[in-house]
Amino acid sequence: MTVLAPVLAPQEIENAYANLDDATRNLYVATREEADHRRALEEAKATALTSGQIDGKNAETRDAQLRVATIAAQKDWENAQDEVKRAENNLRLAQIGVERVKTLLKFMEVTK
Secondary structure (H helix, E strand, O other), rough: OOOOOOOOOHHHHHHHHHHHHHHHHHHHHHHHHHHHHHHHHHHHHHHHHHHOOOOOOHHHHHHHHHHHOHEEEHHHHHHHHHHHHHHHHHHHHHHHHHHHHHHHHHHHOOOO
């Protein structure tokens, strides 16, 4: 039985590592933005609480008022969390691409 060695173009190797680099950078950016939006949400909550905007008589009413007062900041934070998840997934895919290249290179070396 003859085993044919796979063909791996240099551009494919470069692309795999470039994708890994991009995915790593994108995750860093997404994580920083998520942290910024989380801080903005906390600031919005603090502002709403200290401004007298939250004046409910019981905890349930105050919680509801707080959610309404900070709905935009909450949505921004949720969107940022979603972006972190997408970036994490893209990083995993890029890591798989690099592992594939490494495996093919090893296989090519063995089948010389």
